Amino acid sequence: MSSLRSLACLATRNNVRHSIRPTALTANVRASITMRRTFATVPPTGNHSSGSNHLLWIGCISLGVAYTYFQKKRAEKIDALVHKEQLENTAAAVATKEQENQPKPKDTSTPEKNTKKEPTNKPDNSKKTASEKEINYQQVYNDIAELLDSNEDYDDGSYGPVLLRLAWHSSGTYNAKDGSGGSNGGTMRFKAEAQHSANNGLEVARDLLEKYVKSKYPELSYGDMYTLGGVVAIQELGGPEIKWRPGRRDQGENKCTPDGRLPDGSRKADHVCDVFYRMGFNDREIVALTGGHSLGRCHLDRSGYEGPWQEAPTFFSNEYFKAITSREWVKRDLPNGLWQWVDKANPEVMMLPIEITMLEDEKLKPYFELYAKDTAVFFEDFANAFKKLIELGVPFTGDEKEYVFERLNM
Numbered sequence: 228m229s230s231l232r233s234l235a236c237l238a239t240r241n242n243v244r245h246s247i248r249p250t251a252l253t254a255n256v257r258a259s260i261t262m263r264r265t266f267a268t269v270p271p272t273g274n275h276s277s278g279s280n281h282l283l284w285i286g287c288i289s290l291g292v293a294y295t296y297f298q299k300k301r302a303e304k305i306d307a308l309v310h311k312e313q314l315e316n317t318a319a320a321v322a323t324k325e326q327e328n329q330p331k332p333k334d335t336s337t338p339e340k341n342t343k344k345e346p347t348n349k350p351d352n353s354k355k356t357a358s359e360k361e362i363n364y365q366q367v368y369n370d371i372a373e374l375l376d377s378n379e380d381y382d383d384g385s386y387g388p389v390l391l392r393l394a395w396h397s398s399g400t401y402n403a404k405d406g407s408g409g410s411n412g413g414t415m416r417f418k419a420e421a422q423h424s425a426n427n428g429l430e431v432a433r434d435l436l437e438k439y440v441k442s443k444y445p446e447l448s449y450g451d452m453y454t455l456g457g458v459v460a461i462q463e464l465g466g467p468e469i470k471w472r473p474g475r476r477d478q479g480e481n482k483c484t485p486d487g488r489l490p491d492g493s494r495k496a497d498h499v500c501d502v503f504y505r506m507g508f509n510d511r512e513i514v515a516l517t518g519g520h521s522l523g524r525c526h527l528d529r530s531g532y533e534g535p536w537q538e539a540p541t542f543f544s545n546e547y548f549k550a551i552t553s554r555e556w557v558k559r560d561l562p563n564g565l566w567q568w569v570d571k572a573n574p575e576v577m578m579l580p581i582e583i584t585m586l587e588d589e590k591l592k593p594y595f596e597l598y599a600k601d602t603a604v605f606f607e608d609f610a611n612a613f614k615k616l617i618e619l620g621v622p623f624t625g626d627e628k629e630y631v632f633e634r635l636n637m
């Protein structure tokens with residue numbers, strides 16, 4: 228790709244060189260040659276008719292002949308040079324014509340670079356959303372799916388859970404009151420948002436997508452890429468089908484949301500409710516979304532908590548709800564001063580302090596029990612709530628195609 232682009236640049240540069248310089252060179256060179264030829268062939272004038280000056284005349288004439296010969300040779304050389312440049316010019320023009328007939332190489336510049344481009348009369352393609360450009364989203368999906376188990380040494384052998392957490396954290400900053408935050412803008416790519424403590428560890432997912440997906444699909448917006456990563460994770464790890472639409476546009480660092488919009492696992496149910504009500508969710512949707520914890524685990528060096536929520540952290544299911552509603556949970560202190568709940572029978576498995584307060588909350592409890600009993604209802608509610616989550620604040624035009632991706636590995 229970049230080599231094609233450099234070829235195009237080279238052709239343009241050569242074209243400029245050949246279309247301007249030869250004309251000027253030809254005119255200047257011809258003028259100077261004519262002047263020098265005239266000067267060299269006209270004999271000097273004067274009143275020195277004396278025979279005693281014969282020798283001087285012979286000397287002058289010899290010099291004149293030598294000079295004329297020298298100039299003639301020089302003129303021939305310059306003529307040859309001019310001719311060569313004209314030939315090259317014609318070749319470059321042909322090459323440019325051929326270049327124009329070739330499919331245009333994709334623009335691999337970043338959105339930031341695009342904004343610095345010189346203004347042209349051409350339509351500003353950088354303002355188009357990814358949906359208006361030709362991206363094969365099923366192919367993007369497949370490429371992300373291929374990454375999931377590309378490193379068996381990572382965690383439980385899948386990047387799926389951390390990709391799901393990235394999709395959720397890039398969307399869960401939304402504020403329905405003022406429309407700020409959400410997946411539109413892809414602002415977690417900026418340090419200002421990436422360094423929020425809730426986002427610790429998500430560089431694993433961002434870097435993975437940047438390296439293997441963004442580089443291949445430069446027109447794909449960060450918001451579309453982050454949310455699509457979550458969809459791939461859910462579907463490829465056995466979860467429900469998630470309908471997905473492109474249309475998120477990259478925005479600048481000034482759109483990063485303030486720290487503190489994502490839920491804090493050490494707090495209580497009312498805090499979770501405040502966070503999700505701010506986005507526009509109801510109690511049922513809050514509990515359904517928390518079922519995202521059927522995937523993945525906590526990491527001591529990221530959140531300060533440790534362990535998975537149940538024994539199969541790379542398989543999307545309602546096991547999270549079964550575990551939280553049926554096991555005996557005991558408190559365990561952690562070396563960093565935090566504490567968490569662990570399963571008395573299997574202390575490797577854990578729950579966050581906030582999750583047990585959610586289970587005990589009378590508004591939320593019925594949904595925990597419902598989802599523990601009925602996988603189909605959980606899958607349906609989760610799919611709807613997750614789609615809503617990743618679309619919060621996205622300025623869809625209404626023309627976007629809604630994708631239902633074919634699974635690659637299931």
Ligand code: HEM
Nearest residue numbers: 388389391392395490491492516519523524525526529530
């Ligand atoms: C109820 C509010 C929530 C709280 C307090 C919460 C908190 C946390 C915490 C503390 C972690 C551990 C991070 C780490 O140490 O790596 C985590 C991981 C995770 N969360 Fe949540 N979360 C919430 C809601 C959600 C939602 C709505 C989803 C998705 C729909 C989700 C998906 C995940 C996933 C998949 C992981 C595992 C990541 C990995 O394995 O790397 N969470 N969450």
